[in-house]
Amino acid sequence: MKSQSLQEKIYRSFEKKSNNFFETIGGLTEFTILFFKNVFKPPYEVDQIRKHMDILGIQTFPIVSLTGFIIGLVITMQTQPVLVRFGAEAFLPGSVGISIVRELGPVITALIFAGRVSSGIGAELGSMRVTEQIDAMEVGAVNPFKYLVVTRIFACTFILPILTVYVIFIALFGAYVAVLLVQNMSFDYFTGAVIKSVEFGDAIPGIAKTFVFGFIVGVVGTYKGYTATNGTEGVGRASTTSVVVSSILILIFDMILVKITLWLWPTI
Amino acid sequence: MVIIEKLSKSFGSHLVLDEVSLKVEEAENLVVFGRSGTGKSVLLKCIVRLMEPDGGNVSIFGKDVMGLGIDELNELRQQMGFLFQGAALYDSMSVRGNLDFPLIRNSHLTPKEREMRIKDVLEKVSLEEAIDKMPADLSGGMKKRIGLARAIITEPKLMLYDEPTTGLDPITAKEISKLILDLQKELKMTSVIVTHDILCAKIIADRAVMLEDGKIQYTGDITELTTSKDPFLKNFFSDELIEEIGRK
Numbered sequence: 001m002k003s004q005s006l007q008e009k010i011y012r013s014f015e016k017k018s019n020n021f022f023e024t025i026g027g028l029t030e031f032t033i034l035f036f037k038n039v040f041k042p043p044y045e046v047d048q049i050r051k052h053m054d055i056l057g058i059q060t061f062p063i064v065s066l067t068g069f070i071i072g073l074v075i076t077m078q079t080q081p082v083l084v085r086f087g088a089e090a091f092l093p094g095s096v097g098i099s100i101v102r103e104l105g106p107v108i109t110a111l112i113f114a115g116r117v118s119s120g121i122g123a124e125l126g127s128m129r130v131t132e133q134i135d136a137m138e139v140g141a142v143n144p145f146k147y148l149v150v151t152r153i154f155a156c157t158f159i160l161p162i163l164t165v166y167v168i169f170i171a172l173f174g175a176y177v178a179v180l181l182v183q184n185m186s187f188d189y190f191t192g193a194v195i196k197s198v199e200f201g202d203a204i205p206g207i208a209k210t211f212v213f214g215f216i217v218g219v220v221g222t223y224k225g226y227t228a229t230n231g232t233e234g235v236g237r238a239s240t241t242s243v244v245v246s247s248i249l250i251l252i253f254d255m256i257l258v259k260i261t262l263w264l265w266p267t268i
Numbered sequence: 269m270v271i272i273e274k275l276s277k278s279f280g281s282h283l284v285l286d287e288v289s290l291k292v293e294e295a296e297n298l299v300v301f302g303r304s305g306t307g308k309s310v311l312l313k314c315i316v317r318l319m320e321p322d323g324g325n326v327s328i329f330g331k332d333v334m335g336l337g338i339d340e341l342n343e344l345r346q347q348m349g350f351l352f353q354g355a356a357l358y359d360s361m362s363v364r365g366n367l368d369f370p371l372i373r374n375s376h377l378t379p380k381e382r383e384m385r386i387k388d389v390l391e392k393v394s395l396e397e398a399i400d401k402m403p404a405d406l407s408g409g410m411k412k413r414i415g416l417a418r419a420i421i422t423e424p425k426l427m428l429y430d431e432p433t434t435g436l437d438p439i440t441a442k443e444i445s446k447l448i449l450d451l452q453k454e455l456k457m458t459s460v461i462v463t464h465d466i467l468c469a470k471i472i473a474d475r476a477v478m479l480e481d482g483k484i485q486y487t488g489d490i491t492e493l494t495t496s497k498d499p500f501l502k503n504f505f506s507d508e509l510i511e512e513i514g515r516k
Binding site for chain 1: 310313316318342343345346348350352354356357359369370371374397463
């Protein structure tokens with residue numbers, strides 16, 4: 001009898017979780033369609049987009065700077081002994097540079113951005129939803145989707161690539177500091193080796209995919225906030241689930257985009 | 269002015285509005301009474317189409333609200349004001365920003381004219397000094413006043429009030445009720461007020477209706493309703509009065 005009830009509990013929990021999963025996927029798809037329907041319609045709310053880009057950029061600037069520097073430092077510290085073991089120490093700047101430009105810079109920045117921004121957007125819009133501010137906007141003949149959602153998604157999509165480029169440079173600087181800790185190498189030699197190893201084709205797919213990551217962060221954060229229910233509890237849930245869902249989607253889309261890139265340009 | 273015909277709304281299996289029909293005359297103050305959870309706020313939200321009803325019609329100024337496209341609906345909404353239960357002030361904007369927002373979006377006034385209009389409505393609600401404050405710095409009563417100022421700043425013809433005095437102390441509640449009445453007289457607006465505050469209703473109402481079990485059960489003048497011998501009304505108003513006395 002006991003095991004039956006446990007089985008039932010597991011089944012119910014699984015059923016609830018899978019329903020939530022499909023509900024989220026369906027909601028996100030609908031939200032994305034609604035975004036594209038609204039994005040080309042005037043008014044274009046350029047001031048709002050600019051304002052959100054400023055806020056998002058300033059919000060995430062310190063944390064991505066620190067993370068970028070540490071990632072560059074740590075990946076170099078980890079790679080250096082391995083390359084020494086294989087007698088390939090000279091390849092250190094190049095291999096670290098490629099790792100940072102192709103994968104680590106874009107993905108780490110996107111994940112940090114998701115943690116900082118997606119939760120913030122989820123909480124902000126969620127709070128507006130439960131306190132009827134969104135309803136007030138709608139009754140006031142303003143399209144809240146356009147004013148609150150489209151502008152934020154747009155800002156996320158375009159600010160993340162800018163932050164990623166910045167993080168790549170900071171991470172490379174961190175890498176140089178790590179190299180200096182174990183050997184004497186001039187900055188000119190290090191940058192020269194990185195530039196020689198990292199090709200244009202390494203940078204483009206890495207940066208390009210951050211537009212997709214930024215879009216994901218924007219869509220998930222706004223969707224979770226805009227559809228929040230159940231008062232303050234719902235706001236908290238919107239904030240935390242935004243981070244979880246956007247982080248998972250970033251990793252899934254990274255895998256897909258890497259595969260597509262390698263399929264389209266196998267020599268990269 | 270406002271004609272509601274057979275309006276129905278349910279949430280899952282719970283029928284909240286069951287073919288509600290109602291007519292509000294021009295410049296009339298209609299109070300909608302009802303216990304908590306009887307669908308009073310849902311009725312208001314269906315009138316402005318914040319919620320889509322399952323059936324029925326709403327006609328405002330001769331326009332069928334349910335048949336309007338989004339642009340026409342927004343045009344109609346510009347002639348309406350809505351005071352939300354919690355005032356619903358925009359947290360990220362100051363009082364000035366909150367009042368300026370509907371004017372920027374829905375009027376062709378110059379910045380100077382907008383500023384004058386803002387000062388004018390703040391004077392009406394006696395809160396001129398709050399112009400640069402943020403909503404978080406305002407008390408509940410002040411928030412309601414600013415919410416009211418924001419609702420009337422575009423000079424609407426129809427005002428909808430969702431529990432305008434809930435959560436306020438009796439003195440502030442009375443002040444808000446009087447303010448609503450004064451503004452209604454000055455601006456000649458038609459008003460629908462959802463409340464269970466008898467004192468507020470006695471000050472404002474020209475006519476009152478009672479919503480119960482999803483239907484309009486009683487309609488009449490406020491004194492008629494409060495002194496009725498009907499067991500339900502007697503019970504409702506005595507409980508409400510006890511609550512009110514308790515609050516005082």
